[in-house]
Amino acid sequence: MAAAKTPIQPENKKPLWKPDRRLIDQSQLKRYLDWLFVKKGLYFRDYHDLWDWSTTDLEDFWQSIWQYFNIQSHRDYQEVIEKPASGMIGTRWFPGATLNYAEHIFRNKTNERPAILFQSEQHPLTSLSWNELEKQVAAVAQFLRENNVRSGDRVVSVLPNIPEAVVAFLATNSLGAIWSSCSPDFGTPSIIDRFRQIEPKVLFAVDGYSYNGKKIDKTDALSDLQTALPSLKKVVWVASLDPDFEPRTNARVESVLWHSVLQTGPALPLTFEPVPFEHPIWILFSSGTTGKPKAITHSVGGCLLEHLKALALHQDVQPGDRYFWYSTTGWMMWNYSVASLLVGATLVIYDGSAGYPNMDVLWNLADRAKVNHFGAGAAYLLACMRAGLSFIDSSRLVHLKTIGSTGSPLPPEGYRWVYESVRKDVWLISISGGTDICSAFVGGCPLLPVYEGEIQCRMLGCKLESFDESAKPIREELGEMVILEPMPSMPIYFWNDGNGEPNGNQKYRASYFEQYDGIWRHGDWIKITDRKTVIIYGRSDATLNRDGVRIGTSEVYSAVESVPDVADSLVICLELPGGRYFMPLFVVLKGQTDVPATELNEETAQRIRLALRSQYSPRHVPDALFQVPEIPYTISGKKVETPIKKILMGLSPDRVASRDTLRNPSALDIFIQLADTMKSDLTVK
Numbered sequence: 112m113a114a115a116k117t118p119i120q121p122e123n124k125k126p127l128w129k130p131d132r133r134l135i136d137q138s139q140l141k142r143y144l145d146w147l148f149v150k151k152g153l154y155f156r157d158y159h160d161l162w163d164w165s166t167t168d169l170e171d172f173w174q175s176i177w178q179y180f181n182i183q184s185h186r187d188y189q190e191v192i193e194k195p196a197s198g199m200i201g202t203r204w205f206p207g208a209t210l211n212y213a214e215h216i217f218r219n220k221t222n223e224r225p226a227i228l229f230q231s232e233q234h235p236l237t238s239l240s241w242n243e244l245e246k247q248v249a250a251v252a253q254f255l256r257e258n259n260v261r262s263g264d265r266v267v268s269v270l271p272n273i274p275e276a277v278v279a280f281l282a283t284n285s286l287g288a289i290w291s292s293c294s295p296d297f298g299t300p301s302i303i304d305r306f307r308q309i310e311p312k313v314l315f316a317v318d319g320y321s322y323n324g325k326k327i328d329k330t331d332a333l334s335d336l337q338t339a340l341p342s343l344k345k346v347v348w349v350a351s352l353d354p355d356f357e358p359r360t361n362a363r364v365e366s367v368l369w370h371s372v373l374q375t376g377p378a379l380p381l382t383f384e385p386v387p388f389e390h391p392i393w394i395l396f397s398s399g400t401t402g403k404p405k406a407i408t409h410s411v412g413g414c415l416l417e418h419l420k421a422l423a424l425h426q427d428v429q430p431g432d433r434y435f436w437y438s439t440t441g442w443m444m445w446n447y448s449v450a451s452l453l454v455g456a457t458l459v460i461y462d463g464s465a466g467y468p469n470m471d472v473l474w475n476l477a478d479r480a481k482v483n484h485f486g487a488g489a490a491y492l493l494a495c496m497r498a499g500l501s502f503i504d505s506s507r508l509v510h511l512k513t514i515g516s517t518g519s520p521l522p523p524e525g526y527r528w529v530y531e532s533v534r535k536d537v538w539l540i541s542i543s544g545g546t547d548i549c550s551a552f553v554g555g556c557p558l559l560p561v562y563e564g565e566i567q568c569r570m571l572g573c574k575l576e577s578f579d580e581s582a583k584p585i586r587e588e589l590g591e592m593v594i595l596e597p598m599p600s601m602p603i604y605f606w607n608d609g610n611g612e613p614n615g616n617q618k619y620r621a622s623y624f625e626q627y628d629g630i631w632r633h634g635d636w637i638k639i640t641d642r643k644t645v646i647i648y649g650r651s652d653a654t655l656n657r658d659g660v661r662i663g664t665s666e667v668y669s670a671v672e673s674v675p676d677v678a679d680s681l682v683i684c685l686e687l688p689g690g691r692y693f694m695p696l697f698v699v700l701k702g703q704t705d706v707p708a709t710e711l712n713e714e715t716a717q718r719i720r721l722a723l724r725s726q727y728s729p730r731h732v733p734d735a736l737f738q739v740p741e742i743p744y745t746i747s748g749k750k751v752e753t754p755i756k757k758i759l760m761g762l763s764p765d766r767v768a769s770r771d772t773l774r775n776p777s778a779l780d781i782f783i784q785l786a787d788t789m790k791s792d793l794t795v796k
Contacts, residue, residue, distance in 0.1 A: 126560030127530045138557040139423040158558045166574035180419045184208045185385035198629040199597040209385035213284040219455040232321040232463035249381035251282035254372045262287030268315035271462045275349045279315045287384035290393040294441030299332045301771030303339045305396045308406050310342035319352035323464040337364045388412030395546045406606035413599035417550045418450035427557045430455030436486035442747040443546045470498045478507045486515030488748040496528040516541045518748045520647045522669035523564035541566045548600045553645045565644035577639045594631035655684040670726040676715045681742045683756040696733035711738040743778035
């Protein structure tokens with residue numbers, strides 16, 4: 112089966128950005144290289160030599176990360192890695208070691224800078240000192256301890272991205288308890304599907320939140336949640352909307368207010384419970400768009416090492432920097448951004464809509480808070496581009512060092528917009544990873560240039576390759592993204608999937624290891640270039656297949672959304688009997704979201720076809736075009752491709768797509784209607 116043909120990247124393609132000598136010399140990665148030379152006698156000519164070593168000598172590499180970052184262990188480890196007889200599941204890292212994630216965060220306590228800066232739609236920019244953070248974490252930890260929360264118990268939250276969420280997590284972790292969170296914009300059935308699996312003892316809840324200028328009450332929904340969680344013993348309410356909020360009485364579950372928790376009893380000093388390296392730190396959930404969410408369980412030690420490596424070495428977050436990534440508490444990027452506290456940064460958080468009262472709101476926050484590292488989903492950066500935002504000729508954003516992008520592939524025009532409209536000297540870091548490892552597989556490198564549409568590097572310790580149909584590594588062609596060696600932050604297990612027992616891990620194995628025995632198949636369609644950058648073309652399960660030629664969905668979106676009239680798009684390809692294919696394209700037009708799908712202007716349709724044909728190939732041109740009011744997105748900002756494909760194939764919408772997991776569930780309705788009207792296209796040729 113041939114690979115899709117994509118525009119040839121000329122050998123003399125110029126980078127959009129190169130690190131200057133000052134950045135290189137002062138980067139954490141350069142210091143690490145120097146440390147390896149002095150302490151280990153290891154010399155590497157360039158980053159790619161370092162990557163080769165990090166993925167072939169796993170034991171020495173991960174031990175060097177442990178030593179370089181001075182991991183504080185209460186007991187010594189017996190060895191670095193203990194591999195099972197076959198495969199990756201069951202790999203043990205640093206067995207014997209005991210440590211605590213929150214303890215490493217509070218190593219950075221200082222009076223010189225705040226721990227957290229916070230702003231929301233309701234509240235102006237405020238700060239939380241390290242002393243106050245420690246005081247609040249100690250009080251909440253004391254409350255949890257008094258309510259019989261012990262190491263291994265589960266504590267959950269339905270909180271917006273506010274300082275109380277960070278405090279509650281750190282308090283939970285300090286005791287060795289296990290954290291899990293959902294954003295309050297999740298539907299109650301979706302939250303129940305997640306939390307009922309893990310049987311939490313304590314819930315941190317919010318009375319409501321503000322989004323897009325609207326106040327949304329959550330008291331009824333979260334009161335219903337209490338009834339659905341029989342394991343629940345206590346609810347701590349944060350009064351976010353109404354300062355006079357009083358929780359309703361529940362005969363089974365006692366409720367208290369956050370401010371009461373902070374004021375009860377004599378204050379005890381903050382202490383940290385050492386737990387084994389492989390002890391669970393948190394449970395993150397898969398999107399649940401096509402079935403019950405999987406409860407992905409990560410280890411304390413694995414996330415500690417991975418986050419130190421990723422934030423310090425790959426994003427060059429330095430002590431005293433200010434770190435912001437726009438996220439909700441239901442996305443793994445919330446956990447990842449909290450990890451900036453590990454490297455001594457000030458965490459900047461925002462609660463509310465990224466587009467209210469205008470698209471400038473997050474950039475204004477970045478300017479006011481003197482943010483050094485600004486991150487968001489690729490969809491947000493593209494929305495700013497389409498809104499015509501430009502700061503290039505202003506004196507704003509002078510503190511920015513990096514702009515991060517994730518959630519979906521950032522197309523070339525997104526890269527160009529950053530350098531043409533935001534800052535010419537900023538380092539654009541596109542990363543890709545996910546809930547699966549609570550980090551990134553591919554990302555940034557302060558020693559390498561940035562090329563349009565390309566992710567700079569494969570991350571250290573991540574043996575990532577692109578496989579062809581014969582499971583052979585390939586270059587400069589589209590292939591299946593695979594990981595050939597284990598990483599410490601891979602899941603230790605899925606909760607209630609055997610939890611690591613020999614006969615367990617069926618869901619875990621089915622998620623990553625069914626296609627290649629003992630090799631992690633991630634489900635992304637990628638190309639590794641000759642210069643060893645990475646281009647991601649979308650999910651391989653949503654890959655377009657035209658007459659045996661595979662096409663990445665991101666290629667189509669890049670071309671289609673460059674057409675001036677197009678605001679958004681979604682493309683799928685349906686395999687039909689007899690080896691036939693049908694590829695419809697759905698578009699949202701700017702300023703015309705209420706126009707019926709049957710009224711797509713032929714002139715605009717022709718522009719779309721021409722853009723696809725000229726930028727890529729005739730195979731990229733769809734078989735049919737439909738106008739829709741909006742494209743469905745998951746809460747974390749990813750286009751819902753595979754469920755739409757299944758709906759159009761005739762499967763029950765309720766079976767293939769959970770509305771509670773969608774940011775805009777009503778967007779499914781038009782596709783359910785179209786499933787009937789498209790039947791003739793699928794049967795007649």
